[in-house]
Amino acid sequence: METVIIATPHVYDAEFKQRLAGLGTLTANDDGTVIFEDGRSRVYVLRNDVVSDEFEPDRLNRITSAIAHPVFYAVDFSDIVSCRTVITAIADDPDVLVDNDHGVILPGPEFVKMVRSRDDWDWRQDVP
């Protein structure tokens, strides 16, 4: 599955769950994973504390310069439409950063604005 990373200044489990409520079927696992289903596909939102070990140093610096001690969430998806639904719901927040794993790292509202303004944007086609 593809992954969008959301960096937050603290644990956002409750916020994300609340923001997704009503948009589709939500299932919460014991480990905190929230599974969103909209009839098209599944999107998994989960805290991921090993993401920082996957980033190149400059990429990690870009994030930690904005959020000193980020908590990372992975948004795992296969279907870009389902992912756009989830991202626009949970990331429209000035306190979070969105990293689409294809070279774009933006504050949440800016990323959401890009998503909303470009209906056909499938960033999986973008070279990181």
Place this chain on the structure above:
Amino acid sequence: MPALLQAFVRLVALKRLGVLLFVFAATVCVASTASALEPAQTKTRIQGFDFAEHNSYGLLSAATSRKHQGNQLAQSELASNSPLAAEASAARTFASSDPLVADLANAIEKAYPGHVVGVNVPMTDAAGHLVTDADILLRNAVIQVKAGSGAGLTRQLARTQTATSLPVIGYGPRLGGTLVQNIGKAGGLVTRDQQFLIDVVAP
């Protein structure tokens, strides 16, 4: 004379019983030996379904029933003894909402017809919880695919592994160096090379 004949008949009857007993004992013996020598089974849990497969691909083809909730486009399940099975298997094309997944699944299917079980397959852990989707489920491995630099892959491989005893392999043509290095150090399987991957997952 009749007494001799009766004794002969009894002897023959006993011999027949003996033969039957021998055949029965041999059957039991062979069955238990076969059970002991059988390769360890691998188990893959898919939402709403549980199936066990042998490690050996050769043992799979006829015996294993397969069901899953993955993308079932072009995955019509023909009986293995159907005269059309081989032809249909060779012609299968997989579709996915993730373009790279479809491309890779079809490349594998082209190389080894019938080897791809499904794409975007929901996987469950031992407790029955949905843990992730397998991008590509093969008969002998699970592949998680990344088009980008691979963020989240480490955890995804680990989560997938909780749902299957098949090897789980990470693939992405643009995976980052740090990520590949760290997954490798941790004993995980990951590659950027599609042809290498196709060679590795050969049935």
